[in-house]
Amino acid sequence: xxxxxxxxxxxxxxxxxxxxxxxxxxxxxxxxxxxxxxxxxxxxxxxxxxxxxxxxxxxxxxxxxxxxxxxxxxxxxxxxxxxxxxxxxxxxxxxxxxxxxxxxxxxxxxxxxxxxxxxxxxxxxxxxxxxxxxxxxxxxxxxxxxxxxxxxxxxxxxxxxxxxxxxxxxxxxxxxxxxxxxxxxxxxxxxxxxxxxxxxxxxxxxxxxxxxxxxxxxxxxxxxxxxxxxxxxxxxxxxxxxxxxxxxxxxxxxxxxxxxxxxxxxxxxxxxxxxxxxxxxxxxxxxxxxxxxxxxxxxxxxxxxxxxxxxxxxxxxxxxxxxxxxxxxxx
Numbered sequence: 147x148x149x150x151x152x153x154x155x156x157x158x159x160x161x162x163x164x165x166x167x168x169x170x171x172x173x174x175x176x177x178x179x180x181x182x183x184x185x186x187x188x189x190x191x192x193x194x195x196x197x198x199x200x201x202x203x204x205x206x207x208x209x210x211x212x213x214x215x216x217x218x219x220x221x222x223x224x225x226x227x228x229x230x231x232x233x234x235x236x237x238x239x240x241x242x243x244x245x246x247x248x249x250x251x252x253x254x255x256x257x258x259x260x261x262x263x264x265x266x267x268x269x270x271x272x273x274x275x276x277x278x279x280x281x282x283x284x285x286x287x288x289x290x291x292x293x294x295x296x297x298x299x300x301x302x303x304x305x306x307x308x309x310x311x312x313x314x315x316x317x318x319x320x321x322x323x324x325x326x327x328x329x330x331x332x333x334x335x336x337x338x339x340x341x342x343x344x345x346x347x348x349x350x351x352x353x354x355x356x357x358x359x360x361x362x363x364x365x366x367x368x369x370x371x372x373x374x375x376x377x378x379x380x381x382x383x384x385x386x387x388x389x390x391x392x393x394x395x396x397x398x399x400x401x402x403x404x405x406x407x408x409x410x411x412x413x414x415x416x417x418x419x420x421x422x423x424x425x426x427x428x429x430x431x432x433x434x435x436x437x438x439x440x441x442x443x444x445x446x447x448x449x450x451x452x453x454x455x456x457x458x459x460x461x462x463x464x465x466x467x468x469x470x471x472x473x474x475x476x477x
Contacts, residue, residue: 156343156437156460161447163198202457208293209309216311219286220279224311227319233270233406236324243327253331261399264385264415267332268401271408277374281428284348297347297431303356304349307430308458317346317432325434328410329368336412337367337436343459345433348374351381351419352426359419363389365446365461366413366433373403373429380423383409386416403427414445435462 218224229237239256242248257269272280284305288294297304307313321344329338345366351357358381371383384398400420401409411417413433440462444451451463 154342154464154466156456156458157451157453157463157465158202158456158461159444159447159463160452160454161444161449162454162461202460205295205306205309206457208295209311212292212309213311216287216290216292218283220283223279223283224315227316231272231276232324233273235270236272236408239269240324240327243331248327248331250331253328260401260409261385264387264399265333265412266385266399266401266415267410268404268407269410270406271370271372272374272406274406277406280430281375284428288350297349300359300362301347301349301356303352304347307346307348313346313458317344321432321434325370325432329434332410333368333412337439340436340438341368341434342437342464343435343462345435345459345461346430348428348430350426350428351378351422353422353424357381358421361386361416361418363416363445364413364433367436367439367445368434369411369413369415370408370432370434371411371429372408372431373405373427375405375428376426378403378422378425378427380421381427382420384418384420385411388412388414389416390414403429435459437462437464 235256239253242256243253254267257267260266260268287305287310295306295309296302297306307317321341326339326341329336329341332338349356349359351359361384381403383401383403385401386398441451441464443449444463453463453465
């Protein structure tokens with residue numbers, strides 16, 4: 147089920163400007179209590195705190211400029227998502243998930259279980275031609291003179307899809323009409339049936355740029371990570387336990403990328419990426435959020451969220467409980 151009706155106002159938790167600040171020098175996320183503590187423990191991080199405070203308005207300004215001035219090389223991507231872009235296996239799994247009597251056992255026969263214990267799954271998501279078209283568009287945008295917001299403080303290279311204008315035509319229908327039925331069966335206890343917002347971005351790894359990604363967990367209830375290309379070696383994902391668990395990285399599980407295929411996992415699962423060996427790797431990451439879950443407990447500070455109004459989907463929090471209907475059934 148997905149939300150419909152009047153547009154809802156999404157928020158972020160105030161902890162965004164005080165917790166989980168990434169310090170690249172140490173490869174750690176830290177908590178900011180006051181300026182004296184921050185300087186004493188980790189050196190000056192005021193710029194990162196201030197950057198986070200300005201993030202919403204600056205992102206909205208970039209999006210508006212891109213919408214008015216950018217000329218896509220693959221304009222068909224900015225039209226509504228078509229079934230032709232999606233892998234037959236993904237369409238079949240979604241069709242089964244929306245059928246009468248669908249259950250977890252039946253769905254698991256239609257995808258790969260990477261780890262039953264960690265509840266990590268994989269299946270083809272996009273066709274090869276669609277991956278190629280999306281990569282061409284992303285590289286064209288990267289080479290343009292448009293302003294570019296980067297995915298997060300851990301990734302210095304990549305593209306925010308909402309700024310590029312691909313949220314509405316691509317990611318929102320992907321979430322509402324395809325991912326949500328799957329996630330409702332795979333992760334009913336994590337808000338899989340109540341997904342009402344997302345944050346989607348593409349990350350790029352290359353020699354001389356970002357090569358690896360440190361261990362972390364996502365600000366999301368659930369995550370989809372799709373390998374788009376290109377040709378590369380190394381860079382495997384690795385997974386530990388849930389971030390709340392002791393010894394969460396005692397025996398990490400490694401998962402190789404397969405172009406066009408997506409890995410599904412819980413947002414709280416600790417994970418990272420091994421160093422790239424050769425080539426370039428581009429991945430689409432979609433953080434899937436359920437306000438019905440996170441309104442009760444912020445996954446980043448593990449407290450009742452202190453809500454601050456934000457742009458777009460914010461960090462997926464709302465001041466009111468979601469009212470849900472099956473949007474895809476109405477279109």
